[in-house]
Amino acid sequence: MQSVQIxxxxxxxxxxxQTLTLSPIQTPTLHHLKLSLFSQTLPSLFFTLNGKPLLDSTPLLTSRIPPLSTLILRIRTPGGGGDGGATGAESRDCYLNMYAEKKPDKVDPYEQRLSKFLNCSLSNEPLKDPCVVDMxxxxxxxxxxxxxxxxxxxxxAFGHIKGLKDMIPVHFTSISGQGLESRAEASGPRFQCPISGLEFxxxxKFLALRSCGHVLSAxxxxxxxxxxxxxxxxxFKEGDxxxxxxxxxxxxxxxxxxxxxxxxxxxxxAKKAKNEVEEEGVEGVRLSGTKHGIDGKGGENVKGVSIGPAVKKFKAVDVAPAHATKEVYASIFTSSSTKKFKETYSCRSLPLGRN
Known part of the structure; x- marks a missing residue:
């Protein structure tokens, strides 16, 4: 079996x-992974993936733990319920979803909104530096x-995010010196507006400025x-x-x-691509064929962008000097003329008047 990197x-x-390269033979389950990290088994430690706890018996070679996943090792906080339902690792969304299934009309909208402000919209993990905001x-x-x-x-739902250019790095202001690396189970709001002091x-209403990334209240x-x-x-501008x-x-x-x-x-x-082609045409280069992106209808396609008809063919008379006869100037660059001249018996190749 191939090694798995997590x-x-x-x-x-x-x-x-840490980056771990594990062999499914030596560490087939998460229990063996804990044994490789510590000398003895610690029941208070458990792994989570995307905010959801994993059992120690979960095998590493499974679809639940794909390669390059990020496992988080947490300490189970002892509770007073004794029913085994709360492990201290579940995010607020887990409780909301469980409650919504039983009583869909009784979910507190404030709790739902608070969860969106405290947790990552993708992984449901608590927000931690670095954070980004999409458009x-x-x-x-x-x-x-x-x-x-x-x-x-x-x-x-996030298909509009194609790369880093669609992400806006943001800077949050913590409350009472709490950093983004504070404990995940810390309840209540952790961030605030640095100007008004309103809690996040x-x-x-809070706004992120695209120009600098600071998060301020409206x-x-x-x-x-x-x-x-x-x-x-x-x-910054209003559009930022x-x-x-x-x-x-x-x-x-x-x-x-x-x-x-x-x-x-x-x-x-498209305009930039068109300007590049036009500059090449002014220099006297005639672009033709599929190599230069010109199709059979006289149009052009540069870098996948259609930019209209082909560039006009270069003619010497278009750049003739001032006070110059265009026909005479053009004859310098042509080997023949379309006019019919009378020919002499001694030189049939030259027109009358030029021999």
């Missing part, structure tokens, strides 16, 4: 990210999003009217504001702006 993190044990205002942990792009496993908990930007960021003083986790109308407006920017970019790309 990533291991443990924020509870303050262990940095529609969804918040992600950058690492799982990049892994999903590389593995081509981005959900259809879904009750207030109230702060409204009260302090400025065309520069209130934190780093980098200038991205509403984080906005409502349906705000998301629709962001989507319309995103589509308009993409269309503008395509037009700009």
């Amino acid at each position: 990533f291991l993190q443990s924020p509870d044990l303050q262990i940095p990210t 529609l205002g969804n918040v992600f942990n950058k690492e799982p999003l990049v892994e999903a792009l590389l593995g081509k496993k981005v959900p259809k 908990n879904g009750k207030s 109230k702060a930007l409204k009260e302090v009217k400025s065309s520069a960021c209130l934190v780093c003083h980098v200038g 504001k991205v509403v984080i986790n906005g409502n349906e109308e705000e998301v629709a407006a962001l989507r319309e702006r995103m589509e308009a920017e993409k269309a503008k970019s395509r037009v700009k790309k």
